[in-house]
Amino acid sequence: IRKDGTRKHVETSVSLIKDSEGQRKGFRGIVRDVTDRKLAETALQESEARYRSVFENTGTATVIVEEDMTISTANTEYEKLSGYSREELEGKMRWTQFIVKEDLERMKGYHVKRRENERSAPTEYEFRLVDRQGNKKDIFLKTGMIPGTKRSVASLTDITSLKQAESALLESEERYRNLSEQSTDAIYITNREGKLLYLNQSFLDLFGYSGEKIIDLKAQVMYANPNDRSKFQQEIEQNGSVRDYEVKLRKKDGTGVECLITATLRRANDGSILGYQGIIRDITEKNKLEAQLAQAQRMEALGTLAGGIAHNFNNLLMGIQGNASLMLLKTDPTHPNYRRLNNIEKMVQNGSKLTSQLLGYAMEGRYEVRPIS
Template identity: 45%
Template sequence: MSAQPLLLNSRLLMSRSRSNMPKILIVDDEVLIATQLKERLIFMGYTVVGIASSGEAAIDMARSLAPDLVLMDIVMPGNMDGIEAAKKIRGELNIPVTFLSAHIDNKLIKKAKLAEPFGYLLKPFNESEIKAAIEVALYKKDMEKRLQESEARYRSVFENTGAATIIVEEDGTLSMVNKETEKLSGYSKEELEGKMCWTNFIPQEDPERLKGCHVKRREDEGAAPTECELCMVDRHGKIKDISAKITIIPGTKKSVASLRDITERKLLESQLQHAQKMEAIGTLAGGIAHDFNNLLMGIQGNVSLALLNMEPDHPHYVRLNNVEQYVRSGAELTSQLLGFARGGKYEGTPTNLNELIKKSSSMFGRTRKEIEIHRTYQEDIWTVEVDQGQIEQTLLNLYVNAWQAMPGGGKLYLQTENVTLDENYVKPYDLESGRYVKISVTDTGVGMDKATKDKIFDPFFTTKERGSDKGTGLGLASAYGIIKNHHGFINIYSEEGVGTTFNICLPVSEAVVRDQREVVRQEQFLTGHETILLVDDEEMIINVSKEILKTLGYTVLTAGSGEEATAVYKVNRDKIGMVILDMIMPDMNGGKTYDVLKEINPDIKVLLSSGYSISGQATEILERGCDGFIQKPFNIEQLSQKIREILDK
């Protein structure tokens, strides 16, 4: 034995403890050769766990003894040669095999490769060849184990990124996907890996743009964005919004992409943007409606005064009556604008929405017999506090919208439901979580496309032909504003050719629903003799209102601003029985003026007046003790009754 093998052997023995000596199984049908090999291996410091003389025995011993390496003779008698035995040991037990053979030709090597051997030893072999073959095999086994562990760790990270993660080949094929990708796409791993391309999931409008990025990224990683948003179509045809992060795997043309479903986030962003847009348009619409109501007030007041002194048979009486009707129509139009602008609840009343829907839908059903109405009511429905007239108007707008979507007739489904909404659900609407009553209005009409849905609540937007009998485009805009002002929300779900559902959610009130009786409007005006201070910055309103008040028998003092009003009141407080106060004035507005007047006289009686409906500001003033509110334009009867209601308290 040469000195070199002995030196190598001693170094290896020193590097391994006895308990860690590699265990080797010898497989050879020639007993003498196997025994000699065993002795040589033991001398070199290895542990020989056994000798097998057939392929079948080798498999059994490998299972029971779990060697670190099998030295396998290729050619053995019997039903199973060394190659077949090696395949099973390698495949089932993952134990490395080094082949032994007296001769090896190309044909045998080709066949032996199928067993994935770790090496070959050609008989006869010397000690250094044995040592080298064994150590190389054990080293490869150790490297393979480390590689498998590394791959397992990588696979674990890959599977648990929290996002759908894919590896994309240069040709676009998906070579590796994780479970989140299966969930996102609707396809199994077996259907995806190596069989589908990323372009299979992209809508028709996106592939060319994304393909360009795919190619550029492989030419120069910095030439294409690493983050982008795209649309993806899943197995069921559902389009999802996706946020993607893509990087090239170093040293390859492959890329790894992390995909997150941001469909819900995009929906919330869209709802928020829409709400902000509606808020801005609403502010503009409210301002226009306020100014228009002031103009109508001037017309209404002068017409009312003219009619007071005119006999019904006068040739101008009918014309003036017509003007008054036109003023009312204009007021209804501005009322819808103010509703959209969230001008405020007129009068909140504890309400059972089941009863309100039953009443409004029955009335609608009598006029639209081609519509089949189905109602489903929540038992023990929670109470809401709403302006019944406005909610009824909102419902009628939705009924009419449904009818127009079903020109040949159809079905209208109305449903109420008690719901509890969490913070995430109401966040886009800037509302509080909690209990709400939900109203659903569903039709079986033509449905809407996305462009229509995006604009459906915009004022003056209509899909109908413009014209006097075709609608103003304010119905749904008004509905949106009314519900928003009631601290609720309205949303829409629609599909072309299927139909549309409007959902309304209104917050629950702890108030008790009382029996409501119809109040017959008194078509007469009430007179008085008190002194009234009239405060308004519009000279036209001052002039006409002063004449109306004088006609009703009152003494009238006037002021064109908040500062002037307080000055006049200080001088005449003992004479003034009541103040009619405009809410919107420059510099010192109605709220500030009221507070100053209240300091002068805590018992002062004040009637607020505005071209707006009751907004948050007016409600706050009323809550501070103000006695009432009247919206412009008002007629002489309405004003006279409101004055006596306050003065006669």
């Protein structure tokens, strides 16, 4: 402690002073002020502590790699990632021991180039790591050189779950696309304004368009009655979906197409309506067949009615003819009524022909009417 109260760190060197008889006479020494050195050492220790704290708490696996590829320092996250303890890793293992064969040569090349010219090697890339148990993990790596050294520091993020999710999503999208493209029904996605965002091949085939020529069209122009678009929007936005919504659309050449639409709303994360997606089924031919069936059923009913009428009418005629024939047998040909009774018989025969035609119609037309002279 100095006179002014300032504290100093000193380093002393002391030796014993003896007289001629070898008795201790005193001490002599050298005192050296090492305050600056001690302050520097303390600062260095604090810096190293801060560095170690940051290194340990980055949240990602982090290592320092030497020029010979040895891992000189590893944090706890890297221990978890690799399955090895720090004692097993530091100064004993190389990072190359954790790389799958397919990625090894590429990464070795980066390691060498980075030390020759840091800009010549990428600072971020993906690779696959093999842990202690042999599990392969997808890793995103970010690395850089430590200034003034041949050492590099690297942080590794395990993106295996993300990669698996991406792969599952791609597979799902591929299955959806295959299903969509193989569907015989027209499948579409539009935004709320009517812009066509996705159409499958069946849609193009149904309406007679090619992909290039339909991309700039709006859904509104495909309605036979433009007002039906607004009605459809009102229905689907009110209910959230429509099922077998019947509407008449039109092809590129203007031909009408009777369709059933089954569709749902597309919504953003905030719940707002983005557009519509659904399936369109052409029921034009189905409606024609149904109309033909209905007509056939009506005609069948009419035939049944005609057959019943003809049968009953024929019974009446047979009664009239029977009575007329009996009267003719008892009437003299010279009698004035004989000619009238004969005319009744002829008219009954003509009526019988008419009932035969009605019965023929009732039995699906198995009759023929034609002039014979």
